Amino acid sequence: MEILTWTYLLVGISFAIYIGIAIWTRAGSTKEFYVAGGGVSPLANGMATAADWMSAASFISMAGIISFAGYDGSVYLMGWTGGYVLLALLLAPYLRKFGKFTVPDFVGDRYYSKTAKIVAVICALFISFTYVAGQMRGVGIVFSRYLEVPIEWGVVIGMCIVFFYAVLGGMKGITYTQVAQYCVLIFAYMVPAIFISMQLTGNPIPQLGLGGEVSDGTYLLDKLDGVLADLGFAEYTSGRKGVMDIFMITLALMVGTAGLPHVIVRFFTVPKVKDARLSAGYALVFIAILYTTAPAIAAFGIYNAINSTSEKKISELPTWISTWQKTDLIQVEDKNGDGLVQYLPDQEKNELSIDRDIMVLASPEIAELPNWVVGLVAAGAMAAALSTAAGLLLVISTSVSRDLFKTFKPEISEKKELRIARIAAAGAVILAGYFGVNPPGFVAQVVAFAFGLAAASFFPVIIMGIFSDRINKEGAIAGMLTGLVFTLAYIIFFKFISPELNTAEHWWFGVSPEGIGSIGMILNFLVCILVSSFTPAPPPEVQEMVQEIRIPRGAGEASQH
Template sequence: MDQFTLNLLVVGATFALYIGIAIWARAGSTAEFYAAGRGVHPVMNGMATGADWMSAASFISMAGIIAFGGFNTSAYLMGWTGGYVLLAMLLAPYLRKFGKFTVPEFIGDRFYSQTARTVAVVCLIIASVTYVIGQMTGVGVAFSRFLEVSNETGLFIGAAIVFMYAVVGGMKGITYTQVAQYVVLIVAYTIPAIFISLELTGNPIPGLGLFSQTQSGQPLLTELNGLLVDLGFSNYTEQTDTTLNMFLFTLSLMIGTAGLPHVIVRFFTVPSVADARVSAGWALVFIALLYLTAPAVGAMARLNLINTVYPQGVAEAPLAYEARPDWVKNWEQTGLLKFDDKNGDGLIQYVADDAANEFTVNRDIITLANPEIANLPGWVIALVAAGGLAAALSTAAGLLMAISSAVSHDLIKSQINPSISEKGELLSARIAMAVAIAVATWLGLNPPGFAAQTVALAFGLAASSIFPALMMGIFSKRINNTGAVAGMLSGLIVTLIYIFLHKGWFFVAGTASFSDADPLLLSVKSTSFGAVGALINFVVAFVVSGMTKETPQEIQDLVESIRVPKGAGAAVDH
């Protein structure tokens, strides 16, 4: 059986599974559409949360970012995993105890303001749409290679699949679909990693293989460092970014993770607060399986890439273009891998100097191309294709669910038409999701960077707008409605302006540039500014709240009831 047919069968089987689950778990009420009827088992919810959280950025793009960025990009690992711990400990249980369907609903009730709720909806939509662009980018990359269609066609196919199971199933269908998608993506990620680790180091555990000896007799990282330095690249394990930018980037990813609405709403689907805590722990276990493997995947992919171009060693002549392996030919067809024979010698020059480099590799293809680079069996290649699509589609569905809920529940039901029937609200939620899918697909045709970079921008937006409002809403009685609104708007607007200026998004004569400009504030890049925006949000909220009316007593009591466990204070000394 040829590779294309095998890819089609495996990917098609997984799609049929997702759609079948969505039909089986079709949402029949708003409670099922928004929160899966609050009846999801904690272990299953942990697995669904893992799939929801580990997006195309984690599966497709993160290993590629690490492969080409080395030590500097370790911030992705630290920020995303650290942020999940923040979410599990500081936000999820309290928000579940509050008992609402959506994040804007919590903000609106806690800050006793429809304006605050509306601002929260705007913040949620901006962050979620930016995030979903990264998922659609990943979908296009996977489809363009493995189903041999254009990037644009791949996006449309992916959008159609998400539409079929997300619009029909709602949160209930999405939850059980994400359980299946987690199984697919984790198997697809770890099996190739085990194969490649065994091939390069003889160690079946990729995380340990990263420090094991290769056939050269050197530890893998030592060999990779030597090869990169010889080719003019920076040392793989050396920090070249500024400490300030790395710190702010890590912090931005952490608090951005804790403020992502599509992950937070997962904890609304379990029966109790205790179940929310348990499911958070299980989710961390499921997430760790991939995140402990990703650094090894990135380093091994970079080593295999260099060995492909320089089969006799970097001191010898590189590979002739005519002798390039099949995997290079396959990915050339997608336009994501290119060879430009600048000196006309017919050899593939892969060096750090941009003026001399002839081999350009899109970072988003590394994980997907890894099995082909390592000459693994065809079924492994097909499995990775299915895994990459599962990661992208699962997160896209969660994000679209968050957008749909915000529009139908927090805008239409809460403000525009409070008397709308449950059937009408359910219909408006599905229409909102369909529109969100169409917008996300259109934006995904021209993404502002690699999948992981685009997602990092979304985390910065969530960090600067939503996270501070949630933290202050839970842990501070003093923050009032005026302060919360001023803080969210300040954080969001300042962060958006900085991103647009730093990314060079100046629209002139109908065109736009997407290249990074020099940092405007010390060494802080656009992907790191979310932490600064969050600080601005906190400061403005506290200052404005201090200058305006005190929070009503009933709201202070509400905050107290969220934080204090039921029955606290019953046992006292007499």
């Protein structure tokens, strides 16, 4: 069968499964809509968490950015993986024991303030909208290529699918849909990786194939270094970013992961604290399968892409080039008129431009794998983007209905609250679609901004809210606002107001917009501690509550709600 036929078949089957699950598990109460009724098993929750966390940025863009950035792209691997460990060990069990549905819920109760809760809602909305923009962009890219429609229409189709099962099923529907999506995305990621590893190195394990030898006996990475150096690019295994910037981006991604509201809420869907820890461990294993494979996919992809295009006649370029040209994500221009493709670091002379977001999606075609593998990758990419988009939309709807609307109208009925949550999700889908059509950067970069905002706003108040009984509401509010406003202003200035200044010599302390969330986090900590030290301590009952959260004895029984 043709690629398009396989794509329609596999994507269609996967969508039918997702929608079927959403109908079967649709939410009938606010508890089911917000936290799936609190009765999800640790194994299922671990798979759902992995799918929720491994977004389009992980599936589509991470290997792509490593392909083009080489060593520098490793910041995404280190930051996101390290952040999940931080979340699982430091935050998840304590937040689960606290027993609230959302981060703003936790902030409002811990800092005994309606104002603090509203500030947390604003932070959650900024983070979630920035993050979901990257997911919708990923959805648009996948549909654009495989359904042969413009990216804008791809985003619209994705919006409709997400709207259906996120709004109907709530967290209960999303959780079980994400279990299915994890199975689809991990199978779709590993199959081409195994095929290509066998092709290039004879080793079926991609992680080992990365360090293996190609047909001429040269190690793959040494060969790749030589190929890139011959073309005038920096060696694949060399780094060009400054040490400070690498450290700050990694830190922002790490602590940003630990402050992501759509991931934190997953730990409220299990019955007990013990189950929260167990599901975090399962999720880490499931995540590691993809994350240890990504560097191999990246190296295989760029190696095959260069070998199949460099110094080739334009008339003899492989079919994957012309196929992806239809999406405008690849441009070929014979600038010197010699009829050959020159792939060069000099943008004025470079004749082949490849969007980094297509590398994973295009890898099966570049390696000339069977058509069904290409269709499978399309289904996996859709699963990755849609699973995270659904989780984020739920956070947005929950923030509006439970954390905002119910704060001002506590007497609202459960039925009306559920209706408001669904209306908010519908509005969020439309806004997310707009940002998907008009993104502020490539997928992984947009997601990095969301992590920076989470690092600068949520992480300090959550960590100090758990481990310090002296931090008060004044400190928390001042810290969150300082971190959020500083980080947002820095990103907006360099990405939108003065993009021509977005270079290392103009960045503060050599820190790029992707890493500025770390500076925002430090400012948040400092302001929070300083303001708290000059204002009254929290009430005694709040201090006792903080002490109680950290007591492990009886935690399992105490946390059953």
